[in-house]
Amino acid sequence: xxxxxxSEDLAFTKEVRAFFEENExxxxxxxxxxxxxxxxxxxEKGGWDVPKWPAKFGGPGWTPTQHYIWExxxxxxxxxxxxxxxxxxxxxxxxxxxxxxxxxxFLPAIRxxxxxxxxxxxxxxxxxxxxxxxxxxxxxxxxxxxxxxxSKMWTTLAHVADWIFCLTRTDDSGIKQKGITFxxxxxxxxxxxxxxxxxxxxxxxxxxxxxxxxxxxxxNRIGEEGKGWTYAKGLLEHERTGLAGLSKSLFELEKLKDQxxxxxxxxxxxxxxxxxxxxxxxxxIDLMATEYTELxxxxxxxxxxxxxxxxxxxxxxxxxxxxxxxxLTVEASGIYSPAWGDKNIGLPFAKGGTAGYLNSRYFTIYGxxxxxxxxxxxxxxxxxxxxxxx
Amino acid sequence: MNFxxxxxxxxxxxxxxxxxxxxxxLNTRISLSANDFGxxxxxxxxMAELGWLGLPFDESDGGFGGNQIDVLVIxxxxxxxxxxxxxxxxxxxxxGALKKGASESLKNEILPGLIEGTKQLSFAYAEQQxxxxxxxxxxxxxxxxxxxxxxxxxSMVQNAETADHIIVAARTxxxxxxxxxxxxFLIDTNSEGLSMDNFPTVDGLRASEIxxxxxxxxxxxxxxxxxxxxxxxxxxxxxxxxxxxxEAVGAMEVLYKDTVEYTQQRxxxxxxxxxxxVLQHRMVDMFMEYEQCKxxxxxxxxxxxxxxxAAQRTIHGLKHLIxxxxxxxxxxxxxxxxxxxxxxxxxxxxxxxRLLVIDSMFGNADHHLQKFTTx
Numbered sequence: 001x002x003x004x005x006x007s008e009d010l011a012f013t014k015e016v017r018a019f020f021e022e023n024e025x026x027x028x029x030x031x032x033x034x035x036x037x038x039x040x041x042x043x044e045k046g047g048w049d050v051p052k053w054p055a056k057f058g059g060p061g062w063t064p065t066q067h068y069i070w071e072x073x074x075x076x077x078x079x080x081x082x083x084x085x086x087x088x089x090x091x092x093x094x095x096x097x098x099x100x101x102x103x104x105x106f107l108p109a110i111r112x113x114x115x116x117x118x119x120x121x122x123x124x125x126x127x128x129x130x131x132x133x134x135x136x137x138x139x140x141x142x143x144x145x146x147x148x149x150x151s152k153m154w155t156t157l158a159h160v161a162d163w164i165f166c167l168t169r170t171d172d173s174g175i176k177q178k179g180i181t182f183x184x185x186x187x188x189x190x191x192x193x194x195x196x197x198x199x200x201x202x203x204x205x206x207x208x209x210x211x212x213x214x215x216x217x218x219x220n221r222i223g224e225e226g227k228g229w230t231y232a233k234g235l236l237e238h239e240r241t242g243l244a245g246l247s248k249s250l251f252e253l254e255k256l257k258d259q260x261x262x263x264x265x266x267x268x269x270x271x272x273x274x275x276x277x278x279x280x281x282x283x284x285i286d287l288m289a290t291e292y293t294e295l296x297x298x299x300x301x302x303x304x305x306x307x308x309x310x311x312x313x314x315x316x317x318x319x320x321x322x323x324x325x326x327x328l329t330v331e332a333s334g335i336y337s338p339a340w341g342d343k344n345i346g347l348p349f350a351k352g353g354t355a356g357y358l359n360s361r362y363f364t365i366y367g368x369x370x371x372x373x374x375x376x377x378x379x380x381x382x383x384x385x386x387x388x389x390x
Numbered sequence: 391m392n393f394x395x396x397x398x399x400x401x402x403x404x405x406x407x408x409x410x411x412x413x414x415x416l417n418t419r420i421s422l423s424a425n426d427f428g429x430x431x432x433x434x435x436x437m438a439e440l441g442w443l444g445l446p447f448d449e450s451d452g453g454f455g456g457n458q459i460d461v462l463v464i465x466x467x468x469x470x471x472x473x474x475x476x477x478x479x480x481x482x483x484x485x486g487a488l489k490k491g492a493s494e495s496l497k498n499e500i501l502p503g504l505i506e507g508t509k510q511l512s513f514a515y516a517e518q519q520x521x522x523x524x525x526x527x528x529x530x531x532x533x534x535x536x537x538x539x540x541x542x543x544x545s546m547v548q549n550a551e552t553a554d555h556i557i558v559a560a561r562t563x564x565x566x567x568x569x570x571x572x573x574x575f576l577i578d579t580n581s582e583g584l585s586m587d588n589f590p591t592v593d594g595l596r597a598s599e600i601x602x603x604x605x606x607x608x609x610x611x612x613x614x615x616x617x618x619x620x621x622x623x624x625x626x627x628x629x630x631x632x633x634x635x636x637e638a639v640g641a642m643e644v645l646y647k648d649t650v651e652y653t654q655q656r657x658x659x660x661x662x663x664x665x666x667x668v669l670q671h672r673m674v675d676m677f678m679e680y681e682q683c684k685x686x687x688x689x690x691x692x693x694x695x696x697x698x699x700a701a702q703r704t705i706h707g708l709k710h711l712i713x714x715x716x717x718x719x720x721x722x723x724x725x726x727x728x729x730x731x732x733x734x735x736x737x738x739x740x741x742x743x744r745l746l747v748i749d750s751m752f753g754n755a756d757h758h759l760q761k762f763t764t765x
Contacts, residue, residue, distance in 0.1 A: 001393055001459050003692035009391070065391050277763040285686070285707040285762065292685035299393045310685070313678045371671070378670035382650050382677060385665050 005065070013069050019045065020077040035080040039113060050111055052088060057095055057107065064298035075247035083157060086110040086117035090165045093182070097223040097231045106184070118187070120152040120166030120209065121232070127154075128372045130167075131176045131229060135211065137168035137183060139218070139225070146170075146183060146221070148214040154366070158194050158207040161187045167228050182228035185216045199362070201355035202340075245318055246291050252325050253284060259349050260332045270332055279331075283324050290317045312377045316370055319363040326360040329353035393688060399463050405440060406467035414471030416737045422474055423594035427552050429474035438507025443481050447489055451501045458629060458691050462636040469640020472744050474595060476510060479549035482633045483626055484511020487557050487574060491614030491622040496576065500555065512553035512579075514544035514600055515623060522753035524559075524623050525569045529602060531560035537608040538562070540575065540583075543601050550598035551588045553579055558602070562617050574619040576611045577602075593747040594740065625698060627752050628705050632694060635687050635712045638748050641741045642683060642716060645723040646676040648738055652727055669726060676722050679715035686711050706762040713755030716745035 005013070023041055025034045042048035046060055051070055053059030062070070091110050094103050109115040126133040135150030148168055158164070164187050171179030187194070191214040196204045223231055257280065263270040270276050297311035330337045330353050336346030337354050344351070364370040378384040395403060413433065422430050437443055445460045447453020454460075461482060468477065485504050488497055488511075503509030520526035529542025540560050550556055556577050564571025577584065583605040586598040614622045650673055653663040663669055690708040693701035720742035724731035727738050734740070749755060 001395055001399075001688070001692060003391055003689075003696050005391055068391075274760075274763075278759055281707075281759050281763045282710075285711055285759075286682070288689060288704065288707055289682040289686040289711060292689040293681055295391070296393055296685060296688070299391075303394070310681045313681055316678065317682070374671045374674045375667070377674045377677065378667075382670075382673055384650065384654070384670045384673065385662065 005069075009065050009069060012066055013073065016070060016073045017077075019048070020073065020079065025078065035113075038080050043111075050087065050091075053091065054095070057091075057103075058111070064302045068295060068298060071247040072250075075251040082113070083116060085119050085157070085161075085165075086113075086115065089119060090117050090184075093165070093222060093231050093234070096234060097182075101219070102184075102222065115162045116157065116160055118155050118158045118161035118164050120155055120158075120164045122154045123151060124153050128369050130232075131180065133167055133169060133180065135166070135168050137170050137181055137216070139170065144218055146181075146216045146218065148183065148185070148211045148216055150211055152209040152211075154197070154206045155194075155209045156206050158187065158209050159196065159204070163187060164209070165222075167232055170225050177229045179226050180228040180232075181225050182222040182231050183216050184220045184222065185214060189214065191215075200358035203355070203359065205359075245322060246287065246294055249287055249318070249321050249325060250291075252322075253280075253287065256280070256325055256329055256332065259329065259347075259353075263332055263334065263347065276328075276331065279328060283321065283328065286317065286324075287321050290314070290321060293317065312373075312381050315367070316373050316377075319370070322363050323357075323360045326353070326357040330357045395459075395463065399460060402442070402445070402460065403463045403467060406442070406464050407470070409436070409440075410467050410471035410473065414473060416740065419472060419474065419594065419740070423590075428590075428594075428596040429476065433473075434475050434507050437475060437477070438505065442477070443507055444505035446481065447485065447501060447505060451489070451497050452505050453501070458632050458694050461629070461633050462687065462691050465633045465636035466640040469637035469642075469744075470644050472594070472641065472740060476512075476549040476552070478630065478633050478637075479512055480504065480510045480553065483513035483548075483630050484553070484555070484557055486626045486629050487513060487613055487622055488576075490625055491574065491619075492576070493610070496610070496613070500576070503554075509555070510549065510553045512547055512550045512556045513626065514547040514550070514556050514558045515627070516545045516547075517543060518545050520545075522757040523567065524627055525572065525620060526567050527559050527561045527572050528566055529558065529560045531562050531573055531575065531607075533562070534606075537606055538573075538575065538612075540577070540602045540605040540607060543599065545599055547586075547598045547600050548595065550579065550586055550600060551596055555579065556584075556600070557613060558600075559619060559623055564617075569620040571617050572619040572623065573616050574613040574622055575607050576613055577605060577607055581605050581607070591747060593744040595747070628694065628698065628702070631705055631709050631752050632687070632691050634748050634751055635683070635690070635708055638712045638716045638745055639680070639684050639687050641744055641748075642676075642680040642719045645719050645738060645741050645745075646673065646680050648736075649673055649676065649723045649726045663726075672722055672726065676719045679719055683711055683715050703762060703765045706758040706765075708758075709753055710755045710758040710762060713749035713758070716749060717755075720745040 023038050025031070039049045047053065047055070047058050048060055050059050051062065051067065055061030087110055091107060094106055110117070121130060123133050123135060135148065135152060137146040137148045139146055146168070148166070152166070164185060166183050166185065168181050168183055169179055170181040173179070191212040193210040195208045197206045197208060198204055199206065222228070257271060260270040260276065265273055293310050294314055297314060329349065333347055333350035333353050336350035339345040339350055441454060442464055444453040445456040445464065449455045464477065481504070485501065488500055500509060504511060515524060517526065517528055519528065529540065529544060531538040531540050540558065542560065544558060547556065556579055558575050558577050559572055560575060561571055562573040583603040585601045588596060588598045591597050613619070650664070653669055653673070656663050686708045690701060690704045693704050723738045724742055727736060730736050731738055753761070
């Protein structure tokens with residue numbers, strides 16, 4: 001057992017830092033020009049544009065420690081923002097269950113970031129109980145296309161998406177996990193209507209999406225008809241560790257401390273307040289422990305190819321930590337936390353802090369609510385039987 | 391970076407695990423705790439023969455050159471049986487102080503017996519007024535001739551009753567709460583002027599209040615430099631915190647697993663209790679606290695091996711978490727065992743009591759949270 005980074009890992013850290021420095025956005029540079037160049041250069045480094053992809057599909061094939069270093073460094077650096085749906089969520093499903101033709105058709109554009117994807121999973125009656133979904137897909141008599149009817153809800157960034165990967169029901173005769181089919185189709189077509197849902201922080205991120213007689217060629221089906229649940233579930237497990245966002249939280253926590261130091265309190269600042277300081281400390285200790293829970297989970301994955309039981313708690317702890325940082329930001333804003341609207345009133349971080357806090361409430365709801373996560377840990381890790389009462 | 395134990399460490403882990411399984415059922419522990427020593431001198435001999443008592447000492451001192459990770463391996467398994475033998479007091483604390491500060495001749499005199507199991511040590515750092523502050527020392531050591539005269543009182547001293555020597559922190563200069571001016575002395579327990587008031591602690595172990603009245607000790611019994619004992623004191627406290635935390639992690643594992651098993655067996659309202667979601671989620675919370683404590687223990691231990699000074703802040707974080715989460719797991723294990731949980735008949739209550747004591751040792755959760763904020 002030792003903590004020391006090998007000389008190879010130290011060299012890798014240096015290389016990553018140097019890359020970030022060389023490719024900083026210049027003053028006045030257009031964001032999209034910079035972003036495209038950045039990813040092109042990262043690709044030349046040997047798959048740094050798709051760090052989590054396996055080497056077989058052009059990823060860098062890093063060790064767990066290298067992934068950890070990358071995450072640490074990216075949290076501190078200014079790098080282009082990525083939307084996870086295509087790269088992190090659909091791509092692994094295409095790699096695992098898509099056929100070669102589908103991989104060749106979709107993966108390059110995902111990698112080049114030229115096509116935006118959204119995830120059509122949740123519905124008004126299928127949230128935590130995702131398998132309850134009702135959006136119907138009916139195969140044509142000649143077997144060449146599906147006709148999709150129904151609605152999706154909470155669809156993140158559907159209003160800017162080019163394509164959707166969508167869970168649909170093709171059979172409702174058996175148990176609800178069976179009869180779900182995984183389809184891909186373009187968003188900009190007749191029969192698709194996207195309506196915004198405005199969340200508590202005042203922003204438009206999620207939507208309702210209605211489908212009326214949308215035609216989807218059968219070549220756009222992943223795997224077999226009726227097996228979509230298995231494919232999606234594999235992804236949810238994959239998603240479990242990705243949502244912890246610990247390196248980002250470390251960065252955000254340091255930012256929060258800096259912000260709290262700008263808040264005057266008597267002759268000092270908020271970081272002199274013993275009550276506030278204690279809350280920050282408790283949060284930081286939890287974060288330090290969770291970081292090592294993540295490292296332990298990476299290490300056991302590397303050793304046995306399987307995530308250990310400790311990985312099951314990462315989403316629960318990671319999302320809770322993100323929320324606590326947001327909450328302490330609101331506390332730091334004090335009397336200015338209610339200031340809303342377009343003007344900058346009082347503390348510069350106050351409005352963003354309040355909006356961030358309100359929006360952060362969904363961290364423990366999406367991707368499997370915390371209570372559902374606990375059900376999973378109870379069953380899968382502790383071996384506790386499921387209640388027979390409904 | 392890796393979390394794997396070495397082959398040797400795995401062997402030690404297995405042999406300690408087997409020892410605890412074979413020897414430390416609840417009834418044995420209760421009867422050992424009630425005997426004259428408060429533990430088994432046969433077990434102590436076995437531990438010496440198996441080489442466990444020499445593990446953290448340098449090879450040049452007759453040890454096996456281990457470090458805090460080796461101690462973690464032993465203590466975590468000890469925690470699963472709440473082992474009574476004074477490994478922490480004698481080896482980690484007493485022996486640790488000698489390892490860190492004693493002269494070669496003092497080490498040569500004491501360590502071989504300690505490693506063989508024929509000599510025992512105790513470490514007296516706390517005083518009535520000091521609460522958790524290591525630097526708060528009133529007990530005085532006045533220079534006289536080639537030695538010192540000690541006067542004062544030491545509190546909650548573990549393993550003093552069966553120890554041959556006690557390491558005492560006393561003030562040779564400075565004010566009551568100055569870090570400078572503290573000196574560590576190795577004192578024979580049969581010294582004239584030393585008296586002990588022995589008593590049991592709630593976890594089945596023993597402690598003593600020690601009074602020093604004009605106890606004379608020669609200068610060659612000083613550990614480290616005169617007036618500079620604080621650094622050793624702090625370093626021993628840090629190692630003790632790591633060891634206690636490892637023990638706590640072992641105890642927490644027993645508590646959450648016992649609770650899972652109990653709720654699967656016991657039926658209420660015509661169902662096994664493990665089917666009730668409100669209880670399932672509580673057990674998931676217990677499991678998570680256990681895993682988080684284990685992660686923090688690994689972190690603090692590995693950082694300590696690499697650079698003890700830089701690890702100080704993490705150690706404060708660790709002891710905070712162990713105190714808080716240990717009691718959370720203990721209280722909930724008792725709660726989910728219901729009426730049986732508050733009896734002496736099941737082991738959960740005994741593990742809970744040990745976690746309560748661990749929180750009180752070397753600073754509780756609040757103390758270390760406060761210390762953590764000073765960085």
